[in-house]
Amino acid sequence: MESVKNVIKNRRCELGLTMKELAIRVGVSEGTISRWESGEISNMRRSAIVKLAEALNLSPSKIMGWTENNPADTLPPLTQKDNKNIEKIVASMRERLVNEEGLMFDGKPASPEAIQSILDAMTVGMGIAKQRNKAKYTPKKYRDKNKE
Structure with missing residues (x-):
């Protein structure tokens, strides 16, 4: 199972987004994105998870790292x-x-x-x-x- 911080950073890089661009899409600061990606912030608000999932075109469960045997990924x-x-x-x-x-x-x-x-x-x-x-x-x- 991929860690939350790796999911966010890897997907952001796949999409060619900077931290600042992703922060604008999600409505948070660039520092918040940095702390999510470093694992410094592990408890994310539900509204942030939803917006982040939309911005990265992933399911919220994937953002949270709940990918094992998760049919939502298919x-x-x-x-x-x-x-x-x-x-x-x-x-x-x-x-x-x-x-x-x-x-x-x-x-x-x-x-x-x-x-x-x-x-x-x-x-x-x-x-x-x-x-x-x-x-x-x-x-x-x-x-x-x-x-x-």
Whole structure:
């Protein structure tokens, strides 16, 4: 199993990205990218994992190093259209969660951080579900074309 720091650095180099370019895409500092790649930061926020996975065109599980016997690595990649559809659904859900007065955790109103965590988990889950559906329902004769 490849370590998290090696996954990030190797994929960034494969794509020809500098640390600064990747930092801009993910919305973090160049120093944060450096610390991820050196292993200095091992606990990444879910939202950062999602953005990093999108920027490197990898699954979040690959970013986290969860690659052993992981069927997500064999799933077809998401297209820009897929990602936009997921973004629309998450934006709609964000609006509903923010305006919902009855959303509670441990008897207290949901914090913005809790709502963001819900949305991050939904984003990852919808991406994996969409990939699984593509793998299951795309006719075999079209599968190789989708890998391009």
